[in-house]
Amino acid sequence: DADVTQTPRNRITKTGKRIMLECSQTKGHDRMYWYRQDPGLGLRLIYYSFDVKDINKGEISDGYSVSRQAQAKFSLSLESAIPNQTALYFCATGLAGTDTQYFGPGTRLTVL
Amino acid sequence: SQKIEQNSEALNIQEGKTATLTCNYTNYSPAYLQWYRQDPGRGPVFLLLIRENEKEKRKERLKVTFDTTLKQSLFHITASQPADSATYLCALESGGGADGLTFGKGTHLIIQP
Numbered sequence: 651d652a653d654v655t656q657t658p659r660n661r662i663t664k665t666g667k668r669i670m671l672e673c674s675q676t677k678g679h680d681r682m683y684w685y686r687q688d689p690g691l692g693l694r695l696i697y698y699s700f701d702v703k704d705i706n707k708g709e710i711s712d713g714y715s716v717s718r719q720a721q722a723k724f725s726l727s728l729e730s731a732i733p734n735q736t737a738l739y740f741c742a743t744g745l746a747g748t749d750t751q752y753f754g755p756g757t758r759l760t761v762l
Numbered sequence: 763s764q765k766i767e768q769n770s771e772a773l774n775i776q777e778g779k780t781a782t783l784t785c786n787y788t789n790y791s792p793a794y795l796q797w798y799r800q801d802p803g804r805g806p807v808f809l810l811l812i813r814e815n816e817k818e819k820r821k822e823r824l825k826v827t828f829d830t831t832l833k834q835s836l837f838h839i840t841a842s843q844p845a846d847s848a849t850y851l852c853a854l855e856s857g858g859g860a861d862g863l864t865f866g867k868g869t870h871l872i873i874q875p
Contacts, residue, residue: 654805683862690770690867691867692851692865692866692867692868693806693851693865695862698862708862738803740805740806742805744862744863748794748796748811749855749862749863750796750808750811751806751808751853751863752808753805753806753807754805755804755805756803756804756805758803
């Protein structure tokens, strides 16, 4: 987990606030991903990026945006947070070819 | 689209026995399949990858099989220990032109002393 870091680790915010979750990696991987995990729903892909100039929507991108500032940094923003965005958010890096993924420790976000 | 099924009910196994978890998939023939372990509140950790042309893969006490005819993978933990208690996720290529992996919802394994 130390190769992929996420900040903050926990965040409580109010409806309508703008929130940014940050992810940094030292693995040197080109591929980076953002997922959310909810009880009973498993991991769901929000956005992914295969290099600095490549951003792609995942299964559930509505209400989210991302920025790939550098190969090592990939940020997720909630422009106007709503309660159903309360979840555990994971950043991951991936290997080209097999797409084996390496996850960060997660950010627990609560929107009141 | 790709659909992955893992037993959503918790699996209780006595310490020392072999735990066997199942992953079934439909609508696609992936080139490889992966297994991850997830502990509560933590990110998944990659365990094993098996390719379509491999019937079986082993790593220490772990063994994975991949039957492309049945569209099924089995994940075995031999000589199970309480420390093996966790949720285990299988993941496949998303397929259908989509990039990345599609993860199953996972099976919660409990090893009882």
